[in-house]
Amino acid sequence: MNGNFTIPKFKLPDFVASLGQKLPQWPHALVLVGALNAALKMKLLPESELAMLEDKLFRVRVLDTGGEASYTYRQGLFRPVFRPERDPDLAFAANLSAFLQLLARQEDPDTLFFNRELEITGDTELGLIVKNMLDAVEWPKLPRLPLASS
Amino acid sequence: MSSLPDLVCPAGSLPALKAAVDNGADAVYLGYKNDTNARNFAGLNFDAKSMAEGVRYAHAKGREVLMAINTFPQAGRTADWHAAVDGAVDQGVDAIILADIGLLDYATRKHPQQRLHLSVQGSATSYEAINFCQREFGVRRAVLPRVLTLAQVEHVIKNTSVEIEVFGFGSLCVMNEGRCWLSSYACGESPNTVGACSPAKYVKWDKKPGAMETRLNGILIDRFGDDEPAGYPTLCKGRFEVQGEIYYALEEPTSLNVLELLPDIIKIGVKAIKVEGRQRSPTYVAQVTRTLRAALDAARDSAERFHVKPVWQAELAKVSEGSQATLGAYNRPWR
Ligand code: SF4
Numbered sequence: 001m002n003g004n005f006t007i008p009k010f011k012l013p014d015f016v017a018s019l020g021q022k023l024p025q026w027p028h029a030l031v032l033v034g035a036l037n038a039a040l041k042m043k044l045l046p047e048s049e050l051a052m053l054e055d056k057l058f059r060v061r062v063l064d065t066g067g068e069a070s071y072t073y074r075q076g077l078f079r080p081v082f083r084p085e086r087d088p089d090l091a092f093a094a095n096l097s098a099f100l101q102l103l104a105r106q107e108d109p110d111t112l113f114f115n116r117e118l119e120i121t122g123d124t125e126l127g128l129i130v131k132n133m134l135d136a137v138e139w140p141k142l143p144r145l146p147l148a149s150s
Numbered sequence: 151m152s153s154l155p156d157l158v159c160p161a162g163s164l165p166a167l168k169a170a171v172d173n174g175a176d177a178v179y180l181g182y183k184n185d186t187n188a189r190n191f192a193g194l195n196f197d198a199k200s201m202a203e204g205v206r207y208a209h210a211k212g213r214e215v216l217m218a219i220n221t222f223p224q225a226g227r228t229a230d231w232h233a234a235v236d237g238a239v240d241q242g243v244d245a246i247i248l249a250d251i252g253l254l255d256y257a258t259r260k261h262p263q264q265r266l267h268l269s270v271q272g273s274a275t276s277y278e279a280i281n282f283c284q285r286e287f288g289v290r291r292a293v294l295p296r297v298l299t300l301a302q303v304e305h306v307i308k309n310t311s312v313e314i315e316v317f318g319f320g321s322l323c324v325m326n327e328g329r330c331w332l333s334s335y336a337c338g339e340s341p342n343t344v345g346a347c348s349p350a351k352y353v354k355w356d357k358k359p360g361a362m363e364t365r366l367n368g369i370l371i372d373r374f375g376d377d378e379p380a381g382y383p384t385l386c387k388g389r390f391e392v393q394g395e396i397y398y399a400l401e402e403p404t405s406l407n408v409l410e411l412l413p414d415i416i417k418i419g420v421k422a423i424k425v426e427g428r429q430r431s432p433t434y435v436a437q438v439t440r441t442l443r444a445a446l447d448a449a450r451d452s453a454e455r456f457h458v459k460p461v462w463q464a465e466l467a468k469v470s471e472g473s474q475a476t477l478g479a480y481n482r483p484w485r
Contacts, residue, residue, distance in 0.1 A: 049193050108434035111469045114380050114403075121357050124383075125192055125350035132193025135431045136163035136200075 009117075011064050011095050032060060032069050036078040039137065049133045056126060057081060059088035064095040090122040090130065154450045155415065156422040158216065158315065159439045162194045162429055167204045169436040174443030177214035179247065180204060181428065186234040187218045188271060189428040190345030201241055214244040220269035221345045222250045232256055239264050247293070248272070249342075254287040267315070268292040271342060273329055275302075277309035284312050291315055293424060296322060296406060300480045304418040313421035318408045319438055320426020321382060321471045322401065322478060323347070332385040337367040353383045364388075379403070381471050405470035406478040409442075409458045412449045434469050441465045 039045055053073040061068045070081040070088060094102075098117045101107040109131050112118035120127045159175035161167035170178045181187025183195040196204060208215045217238040223231040231253055238246045239261045246264060248254050249271035257266055270293040274280050283289040291313035294303060307314050323330070323341075330347075334340040337352040352367040364371045364383045371388035374380050381387045381403025390399045408415060408423070415423065423446075425438050441462045449456045467475055 052192070105431070105433045108431040108437070108469060110430055110471075111434065114471055115468075116362075116374070116376065116378070116380060119357060119362075121355055124353040124355060128194075128350045129192040131431070132163070132191065136165065136193065138165055 009097050009101075011097070030080055033071050033078045033080045036071070040077070044137045044139070045133060046136065049129055052126070052129050056089040056123075057084060057086065058130075059084070059091040060099075061091065061093040062096050062099060063093055088122055090120070090126045093119040093121075154446055155420045156214075157318075157439065157442055157446060158422050158424045159435060160320075160425055160428040160430070161196075161204065161435065162189065162191075162427075163432065164196070164200050164204055164207075165432040166428075166430075166435045168207060169432040170439050171208050171211050171213050173436050173439035175213060175439050177216055177244070177422070178204070178208055179216040179218050179424075179428075181218045181220075182234055182237070184230070184234075185224075185343075185345040186221055186231055188220050188341045188345050189218075190221075191429055192350065194429060198237065198241075205241055205243060209242075215241075216245045216247055216267065217241070217243040218247045218269065219253065220247055220249045220271045222271075222342045223253060224343060228252070232260075236260070245291070251283075251287075254283065254289065258287040262288075265290050268312075270295050270317070275306075277306045280306065280310050280312050284310070291421060293317075297479050300411065300414055300418070303420070303480075307419050314419075315422035315424055316408075316415065316420050317406055317478075318415075318423035318425060318442060319466060320406055322404060322406050322476070323384075323386070330386070333366075336369050336385055348382070348384045355383075403471050404476045405466075407463075407466050407470070407475035408477065408480060409445055409462055409466070411477060411480055412445055413453045413456050416449055416453065430469075437465055437469055 050073065055072060055074055057070060057072050059068065059070045070084045071078055072081050073079070094112065094117060098107070098112050102109060102112065102118070109118060113120060156176035157174065158177045158179060159170035161170055161178045161180040167178050167180065180201065181189060181195050183197055184190060187195065189195065205215050219231065219234045219238065231250070235246060235253065235257050244265060245267050246257060247267045247269045248257060249269035254266060257264060266287060266289050268274055268280065268283050268289045268291070272283070273295055274283065274292055275295055275298060280289070280292045283292065289312060293315040294306065296317050298306070303314065303316060331340050333347045334343070337349065339346065339349050341347045348366050354365040356363040356365065360376055362374045362380065366383055366385065371383055371385060372381070373389070386400045387398065387403045388400070389396055392399050423442070425442065427434060427438070445458070445462055
């Protein structure tokens with residue numbers, strides 16, 4: 001699916017995480033939310049499933065960079081949440097390499113989950129909806145990202 | 151030598167269907183987004199529009215589409231299952247996979263030309279049961295439950311003209327398909343009633359320091375240490391205390407993997423090999439399809455010199471539930 005290039009499994013050294021925790025967290029949230037909204041605009045995400053995300057709080061945590069982003073879906077848009085006031089409805093945690101492998105469709109989420117490389121906590125049904133929604137997306141053939149070319 | 155079995159692969163979404171076709175599946179199987187099929191999970195499966203596109207895509211490349219309508223009609227709602235059968239015929243699928251005898255009867259009367267397969271959920275393990283379905287409903291293929299040894303599969307094949315399909319890879323639903331009520335015991339819903347085992351709304355993954363706990367409707371099913379592989383949250387794969395000992399009392403979280411047995415499976419005349427996993431992502435479908443395609447082609451080219459390549463095993467082991475593989479019942483000594 002991505003030529004001969006494969007993203008290796010790696011873990012960044014621990015000091016990266018402690019650095020990351022000291023940095024402001026909002027850039028991650030903005031990038032993530034920007035990407036999700038771009039997918040919305042291209043009508044890649046199905047309406048019926050989107051309705052089930054309304055007002056839910058999501059958190060994505062990149063363990064080895066110490067980065068964290070929270071966001072929600074409200075009235076047709078994904079929005080960053082900078083200071084979440086409650087526990088998220090659904091939380092994902094993994095090292096950067098696992099997230100990259102998922103995004104590149106190089107590894108399957110269940111595989112990563114079975115192997116304990118991806119942690120999913122919170123509302124399991126919501127997790128399944130999100131997973132299946134992303135699996136069903138037919139990503140347009142983009143010009144190859146530098147990351148995904150060999 | 152017998153001809154090569156068809157490779158039948160799962161499609162829970164359009165990208166998964168395309169991944170199967172592009173990586174060498176001879177057929178894909180799929181279902182509607184509702185409880186007429188046994189993988190009725192939120193966000194999964196096909197509506198009429200995506201199904202039409204899937205059928206078009208597969209047929210354009212000369213592959214078959216099999217539609218699973220493999221749950222049992224619930225009281226007062228048979229019309230929903232009849233509509234699903236009619237819809238499948240309209241979509242032009244190559245075969246419909248059915249489990250319920252009433253539904254088989256409906257399908258064969260209403261659509262006598264439609265090819266019908268007997269689902270694994272139909273629990274037919276003997277040639278008598280299979281020949282009955284052939285005589286009464288014109289069933290052309292039966293999917294055998296994963297409880298038979300290879301010798302028993304061969305015995306069935308020798309005594310029926312119905313095509314036989316067996317499972318080749320995927321998570322195991324132990325020993326009781328079509329009859330299992332474990333999930334209902336915990337949460338009142340089972341595959342044959344609502345189309346899902348251990349529905350996600352009852353499942354809770356709880357991260358504790360040093361361990362992760364899995365609960366199904368409040369019942370503790372398993373506790374994994376940080377380095378232990380995890381499995382699906384089904385009762386059959388839980389660890390329980392039995393007479394003072396905690397262990398996998400029913401079945402370990404494993405995947406079935408028949409690579410080693412491929413030459414035998416081909417030799418006894420199995421017509422199709424099925425891959426489990428409509429709930430998995432397109433990535434899994436691509437990985438497993440590609441691997442089994444390569445193995446089947448190698449077995450065709452030289453059955454005598456066939457050996458399982460380590461890369462195939464590694465690829466399949468990686469995606470396995472519990473990261474373990476087993477030959478399941480095929481090589482068990484029981485009778
Ligand atoms: S509890 Fe286990 S054996 Fe029973 S239906 Fe679920 S997966 Fe299959």
